[in-house]
Amino acid sequence: MTEKKARPIGVAVLGMGNVGTEVVRIITDNANDLEARVGAPVELRGVAVRDLSKPRGIDPSLLTDKPEELITRDDVDIVVELIGGIDPPRMLIREALQGGKSVVTANKALLADYTGELATAAAGAKVDLYFEAAVAGAIPVIRPLMQSLAGDTVTRVAGIVNGTTNFILSAMDADGSDYAETLAEAGRLGYAEADPTADVEGYDAAAKAAILASIAFHSRVTALNVYREGISKITTHDLESAKALDCTVKLLSICERIVDEDGTQRISARVYPALVPLAHPLASVNGAFNAVVVEAENAGRLMFYGQGAGGAPTASAVLGDMVMAARNKVHGGRGPLESTYASLPIAPMGDVRTRYYVSMRVADRPGVLSTVAGEFSSRNISISTVRQEGAGDDARLVVVTHRAPDSALSETVAALEKLESVLSVSSVLRLEGTND
Amino acid sequence: MTEKKARPIGVAVLGMGNVGTEVVRIITDNANDLEARVGAPVELRGVAVRDLSKPRGIDPSLLTDKPEELITRDDVDIVVELIGGIDPPRMLIREALQGGKSVVTANKALLADYTGELATAAAGAKVDLYFEAAVAGAIPVIRPLMQSLAGDTVTRVAGIVNGTTNFILSAMDADGSDYAETLAEAGRLGYAEADPTADVEGYDAAAKAAILASIAFHSRVTALNVYREGISKITTHDLESAKALDCTVKLLSICERIVDEDGTQRISARVYPALVPLAHPLASVNGAFNAVVVEAENAGRLMFYGQGAGGAPTASAVLGDMVMAARNKVHGGRGPLESTYASLPIAPMGDVRTRYYVSMRVADRPGVLSTVAGEFSSRNISISTVRQEGAGDDARLVVVTHRAPDSALSETVAALEKLESVLSVSSVLRLEGTND
Structure with missing residues (x-):
């Protein structure tokens, strides 16, 4: 399939740490492949960095310490945000989107809290907001x-x-x-x-x-x-x-x-x-x-x-997003943004049914197991296995439960800590990945 | 993000085997979710089957044995092809694409040989041709x-x-x-x-x-x-x-x-x-x-x-494609089609560097290993390990090589078969997944 050649797609990169450096390298080294895949040349318009004096190994005229100017340039179609943190990325991304630029970001902290406002801006301007690299680096998730x-x-x-x-x-x-x-x-x-x-x-x-x-x-x-x-x-x-x-x-x-x-x-x-x-x-x-x-x-x-991390693997995910955003600029259309129609409420942790592993130092005398087991059964928690380890001062009891509401399990642990025969609860962990 | 409601997206399903049955079930059962995700209602227009008399558990008025009529209906936007084989799917898919319908198919045999002609038709009509389900069932690949x-x-x-x-x-x-x-x-x-x-x-x-x-x-x-x-x-x-x-x-x-x-x-x-x-x-x-x-x-x-197979897992992949094709019908744009710009030639198997495992029955006498090893070294193939198994009539030699051109390896095996001291080459397999 030959795609008709279109005007170049301009890319601005914000931040030149590990990932940004790799992104800039790949855009430069793989220009021919990227052009063939996008259907138009992909051109680097500029890279925003904090410290202009640091040598970066790229044409210095591409560097700027004014990201807010770079993202408003008419010849920039896609902004790749790799600064990290909430501010200034939040404001920069929102302005880029509102200005009709598609945005690719790896900023999980920002997305975790502000996807809603950013997706609204992207939808309003009919542009893309992609963030494959924000979770699990190179792994498509x-x-x-x-x-x-x-x-x-x-x-x-x-x-x-x-x-x-x-x-x-x-x-x-x-x-x-x-x-x-x-x-x-x-x-x-x-x-x-x-x-x-x-x-x-x-x-x-x-x-x-x-x-x-x-x-x-x-x-x-x-x-x-x-x-x-x-x-x-x-x-x-x-x-x-x-x-x-x-x-x-x-x-x-x-x-x-x-x-x-x-x-x-x-x-x-x-x-x-x-x-x-x-x-x-x-x-x-x-x-x-x-x-x-x-x-x-x-x-x-x-x-x-x-x-899940590292400069080149994360850059791979960023560039996959960049190519798809560039394709959409060339061919029209856009990828799905956030979808929140289901609006499911969040269950408090206490309501979640989990399995507990509880390790405790206990007094080495008859009846302790029965007392401990009683704390579980009185809260309707079924025990899967009990192991007794050591003896004397070093006697331990390790209990693994079946699935029960987390609140009942944590209440039980609190109660165990008050038992005279339990010297200390040394560790509480949940058990995941089982079917029972 | 609320998407404005658009006109319904009509879907035609061709074939109602394991996968087709699951696709129809999910379109019917999950209508609300699909509508929310697409941004428009997804409506099943018809299902083409070979045998109209067979009970299918769906509204019989949806069934037809004339797929060629179903795919040309004005109210069909997406054709899901699950018949399998080259003909008639090849002709049906091409006609559907030319008629402006997006196509989702799981037909690996067809795609392996005819992606070019189908992608050309899709590009011409600016519609989607998706086939996630053709490889590895539910697994996104x-x-x-x-x-x-x-x-x-x-x-x-x-x-x-x-x-x-x-x-x-x-x-x-x-x-x-x-x-x-x-x-x-x-x-x-x-x-x-x-x-x-x-x-x-x-x-x-x-x-x-x-x-x-x-x-x-x-x-x-x-x-x-x-x-x-x-x-x-x-x-x-x-x-x-x-x-x-x-x-x-x-x-x-x-x-x-x-x-x-x-x-x-x-x-x-x-x-x-x-x-x-x-x-x-x-x-x-x-x-x-x-x-x-x-x-x-x-x-x-x-x-x-x-x-990688089964009705429901394969249907999951088909429906993911269907939702994306439907979204593109609602919002504009389309996914990437085939990309063949690199046009790399195919290397003949003889040029490929692989590792061989060769198991042979040999005469149980001194000098056999040396003769066998000579056949490898004379073709510049380095041996990784040799194991001698059994004795007398049951004496075997198992050789694992380092990487070498497949042609040299297969010539060696042919030469081994002619050796008087090699009674038979009982098995030749390649070894993959190692770094040396």
């Missing part, structure tokens, strides 16, 4: 959910979408090192930032869960709607206990369609470290890799796996 | 390759895309049963058709390889360009030998960008049963599941996994 599964009913999305925490948990699992030293090692290797809070406390994974839940369930879910626990309290003992249960520990982003007995539907979006059975496909996703498992009524279970 | 990776350079696609053969090989591997009895069992369970030739001889996998290679490398690749071997000669001994080498046997569809020393690029597309190391992600894809591994210069290695 947004487009499959929005487009390939557009005729299906998604029931669940569960993913490992933060490379830093997966690197730390994989390393702790592999060599038995503790959290603090593994985090330090991750920092030395460039897998953790100087301030790792956004990663290790689950904020990054929660932003991605909000984006995934919004798309999967055609509703508006923001980061504040996502229940969140990080990995900073995970101990070597947790990983050992997981192994004894044929599990490993993963930080999961879970988006679930909850159907109550009366048919009412609600959304649960949550992030926490969970025990995952070794036989589950997410258990073998190690290091900085990402994977997302999508379950839909007709498609069944799908899994998407690949590199 | 076509759209990720065409759109998400549109800014990247794909280097390799390797997949398990035929459920029947994967079911047979998985069962042979799991319980040591032989090919004939496993095929019979697959037939009883509904995993193999009465005439299993298209599946077991690799024709189905080759058609899918042609489609994947065309998209991945922006070139035209037809089924005839795909080198093809089936699984009907695989023995229990092959699977045992594979195990001894920490491998399993999988029927792979491989599409590769070959870059010669002078920079010339060519395409290899091939289907054959191959040894795959157990540590490779494709090794653990069992039963009727499909998986596709895509490698691209910037994205790195991606894997897509899920149900």
Whole structure:
């Protein structure tokens, strides 16, 4: 098929960090391929950077420290936002969209909270707002959910979408090192930032869960709607206990369609470290890799796996979006924007049915198991397995429950902590990826 | 985002087998969701079937045995072709496209050979031709390759895309049963058709390889360009030998960008049963599941996994395409069609560099290994491992080579067969999924 040559498509790139540098390199190196795929030449109009004095290895006349001017240029059709953070990207993207530019962004923090206002601007100007790179880097997840599964009913999305925490948990699992030293090692290797809070406390994974839940369930879910626990309290003992249960520990982003007995539907979006059975496909996703498992009524279970971060992989996703936005500029039409028609409410975490793993130090004397078990059964929680470990001062009880409302489970843990025979509840984790 | 309500989108379904039945059911059951996602009601105009007398569980006034009339109706916007085979679908799809209808099809045999003519018709009429369901059922593969990776350079696609053969090989591997009895069992369970030739001889996998290679490398690749071997000669001994080498046997569809020393690029597309190391992600894809591994210069290695066949999973992919085609009818624009600008030539199988596993019955006497090894080294082929098994009449030699041109490897096998000390070459398989 030969497409008629059209006027060039002008691209402005905002931000020249790891990803921006790769995006600029590929636009320059692969100009012929991009032109053939778009149906028109793709030309770089400018790159906005903070520090103009830093050498960038590109024609200096392309650099500017005034992004607000770059995005309003008449010869710019597409703005690629790779600055990160809420401000100034929020204002820049909104202005670009209102000015008729299509926008490609990898900004998960912004999208988690402001997709609504940005999508409204894009719809008003009939332009595209694409953000495949915002979740799971190079792995196509947004487009499959929005487009390939557009005729299906998604029931669940569960993913490992933060490379830093997966690197730390994989390393702790592999060599038995503790959290603090593994985090330090991750920092030395460039897998953790100087301030790792956004990663290790689950904020990054929660932003991605909000984006995934919004798309999967055609509703508006923001980061504040996502229940969140990080990995900073995970101990070597947790990983050992997981192994004894044929599990490993993963930080999961879970988006679930909850159907109550009366048919009412609600959304649960949550992030926490969970025990995952070794036989589950997410258990073998190690290091900085990402994977997302999508379950839909007709498609069944799908899994998407690949590199979730890094300059080149993220740039691949950005450029896929850029080519599609450029094609639409050439041929007309536009991709789907957000779809919130279902407007499902968010279920509080207490209503979500999960399974608990509870590890506690107990007094080594008869009757303790019976007392502990009584706290579960009095709240209608059925126990799946109990393991007694050690003896004397080191006696421990590890309980794994069947599925029950999270509120009942957390009440039980609170009650256990008050028992005289329970010296301390050392760890509480949820168990995911099982059918019972 | 509320979309303004537009006139209804009329859909005609051709064929009401497993997939067609599910498509009709979902269009009917999920009318509200589809309307919200498309921005207009989706209405079923008719279903073409061969036998009008068969009860179908839908309003009989929707049924017709004249597909050629259904596809020309003014109130039909989208034609979903699920008849299968080359004729009449080829003519029906072409006429539908020329008449301005967008077409969604799962017809891999047709697409493998006639995408060019169908895409030309679609481009001429400015309508969509979508076929996500043609490869790997519910698993999004076509759209990720065409759109998400549109800014990247794909280097390799390797997949398990035929459920029947994967079911047979998985069962042979799991319980040591032989090919004939496993095929019979697959037939009883509904995993193999009465005439299993298209599946077991690799024709189905080759058609899918042609489609994947065309998209991945922006070139035209037809089924005839795909080198093809089936699984009907695989023995229990092959699977045992594979195990001894920490491998399993999988029927792979491989599409590769070959870059010669002078920079010339060519395409290899091939289907054959191959040894795959157990540590490779494709090794653990069992039963009727499909998986596709895509490698691209910037994205790195991606894997897509899920149900590759079956009524509901395939219908999910069909409906995703239908929603996107319907959206384009409502909002304007259209998806990318085939892209063949790169026009890369096909490399003959003899030029492809592969690794061989050769199992032979040999005379049990000194000097045999040296004679056999001489045949490899005289053709410049380096041997990776040699295993001697059994003794006396049952003496065997199993050789695994490093990578070499396929022509040199097959010449070596021909020469081995003529050696007096080699009683018979019992099995030759390629080894894939290793880095050396």
